[in-house]
Structures are given as structure tokens and as C-alpha cells.
Amino acid sequence: MIIPFFIPNGGCPHRCIFCNPERTAGPQPERISAAHFEERVQAHLRSARRRPENAEVAFYGGNFTGLARAEQIRLLEYAGRFIRKSLIHSVRISTRPDHIDGEGLSILKAYGVRTVEIGAQSMVDGILQAAGRGHSTADVERAVGRIQREGLRAGVHLMAGLPGERRGDFEYSVERVIGLRPDMVRIHPTLVLAGTPLAERYRDGNYEPLGLPEALGRCKYALRRFAEAGIPVIRVGLQSTPEIEKPGSILAGPYHPAFRSIVESSLFLDMAVSVLSAHFVCGRQVVLTSAPGDESRLRGQRNENVVSLKRRFGLAELAIAADPGQAKGTLRVAVCG
Numbered sequence: 001m002i003i004p005f006f007i008p009n010g011g012c013p014h015r016c017i018f019c020n021p022e023r024t025a026g027p028q029p030e031r032i033s034a035a036h037f038e039e040r041v042q043a044h045l046r047s048a049r050r051r052p053e054n055a056e057v058a059f060y061g062g063n064f065t066g067l068a069r070a071e072q073i074r075l076l077e078y079a080g081r082f083i084r085k086s087l088i089h090s091v092r093i094s095t096r097p098d099h100i101d102g103e104g105l106s107i108l109k110a111y112g113v114r115t116v117e118i119g120a121q122s123m124v125d126g127i128l129q130a131a132g133r134g135h136s137t138a139d140v141e142r143a144v145g146r147i148q149r150e151g152l153r154a155g156v157h158l159m160a161g162l163p164g165e166r167r168g169d170f171e172y173s174v175e176r177v178i179g180l181r182p183d184m185v186r187i188h189p190t191l192v193l194a195g196t197p198l199a200e201r202y203r204d205g206n207y208e209p210l211g212l213p214e215a216l217g218r219c220k221y222a223l224r225r226f227a228e229a230g231i232p233v234i235r236v237g238l239q240s241t242p243e244i245e246k247p248g249s250i251l252a253g254p255y256h257p258a259f260r261s262i263v264e265s266s267l268f269l270d271m272a273v274s275v276l277s278a279h280f281v282c283g284r285q286v287v288l289t290s291a292p293g294d295e296s297r298l299r300g301q302r303n304e305n306v307v308s309l310k311r312r313f314g315l316a317e318l319a320i321a322a323d324p325g326q327a328k329g330t331l332r333v334a335v336c337g
């Protein structure tokens, strides 16, 4: 269980061109008070059916390590009260790669932080510059190394479709992030959010976001490569919130509330095509078996994969089965009849 707190643009030296945390997270209190913190954590803990073993408090939406140190400690101390009572396990923060130093990391660790997620967004310096990030890819490399040397888990955020990015640039970024061996990754297709400099560029005709198929294609590449490298991808696509769903929040871009599930279904379709191509299946009955958690991805949205495979291979019948013995992310085929 993650109990999120948002510090919209807290500690940020400036605003990156695509960023508008008010649109993504919704209205937040100006200052997180002890009472607000306590109330929110208790509400989350109460909502769990069983006491969660690894409940984490997260500070998102800003540059946590850019906050004044006293402010960081004030917030971490709120979480510390729950950690000492064993009600929550640890804290995670998101922050910028150019605000990571050894002393700061030791303080975070002493106050219960176990995961530091950094916004890399791209591993191409020219693209970072065009996005107004104000840091370099070398900062990302240094930050991941420092976080992991401190014994903390490092997360890396990547974006697809930043201004000037070609598909090859994104794939290059994925490969460089794999080389850093982070503990987890998040991937976000770039959206044009209201109230951002990117929205002005879009209106002026100086930026065109990715279409949904291209964004899906890039994220599919990333998911496949990170899976092959054994690096968990903990999010793909922006979380659907009432705020983001409000008309006028997203002006343009490849938003879909079930973005990840579409990407994963498409990966399963590719896998099924490759498996079926190796057998003579035309006019026959086929059973595809996946792990139980993968069944709906294998079927695709509204059974689209099943319909498409039946048509493509001229199958008499295609059944989907689940087997707890089947490894996640894999499938096997049985041809009968």
C-alpha cells in the first residue's frame, strides 16, 4: 500500500515545460500539516481489509530533496511517528537527479526513506535541454549510483514523446537506463497539460504530441526490454484521477485510462502470433494458456486478441486457459482437432 502526499512543485528550481501537478494530482493543501498527515494515513490504514505489511508513505509531485532540509525533516518526522509504531514500513520520495548528494541521502535514510525515484525523463541531453529540465544525463547516472551505494532503492522515470524526440532516441534512453540497473522504472507518454509552456508550444504549432499508436509502440518496446532485463516497470501512463479526467485538463496527447493494459495486451498478441506461427493451426482447435494474472491481457480489450488471432490464422476454435504453473508473461499452445 502506498499512501501518497503531493507537494506540487515543492523544491523545484523552475517548472519543466510539461509539468502541471495541479492538473495531475488535483488541489492539495498549501502546507501538509501534522493533523492532515495523521488523518490521511489513518484513513488509508482503516480502508485496508487487513493490516498492510509494507505500507509506504510517498511524497510525490515535486523535488523533495530541493526542499529546505528542515522542511524535509518535518515531513519525514510525521512519517517517522507511524514507522516507530510499525504502522507503516517506510517512505519513498520522488526528486530531481541534480539534487542528490551523500549527506542528504544519509538523512533520508535515517528518517525511514527506502526508495528514491528520480525524474530522468530522457537519456539524451539535447532532449532534456529542450524540455527545460536543467539537468544532464550525467546527473542521472551519478544520482542512481549514489542512491544505490547508500543502500536505497533507485527508481527512474522516463517520458516518451518529449519535444524533438524520435523513436530511436527513446529506445536509446531505455537502453541507457537498463545499463544503470535501477530497481524500478516508471514510463509516461508526454501529454499536453493545460497551463504549461508545452501547451503554448502546442497552440503555436511548435509541438505535436505522439499519437496513441506511436506512444503504445514506444512503451511496448520499453516494457519488453525492461522485462528482459529483469527491471520492474511499476507504472506505464498517467494515473487516471478525477482531476485529469476533467475536460480541459489534457489538451492533447496519447492519454488512455487503461494505457498499460493496452500495451500489455499488444505484447501478448505479438507473443501469440509468434507461437502460433510455429505450428500448423489453420482450421484446428487451439488452446493458449497463460498465468492466471495474464489471462485478460492475453484476451485483449473486449476479446480483441482472440478475434484477431482466430481470423489471422483461420482457427476453428481458440480457447484461453489459465494455469498457475505457467510463468507470468509467458504462454503455451496446445493444438487439437
Ligand code: SF4
Residues within 6 Å of the ligand: 009, 012, 013, 014, 015, 016, 019, 020, 061, 062, 063, 096, 119
Ligand atoms: S522537477 Fe518534476 S515536479 Fe518539478 S517542475 Fe520538473 S517535472 Fe515538475
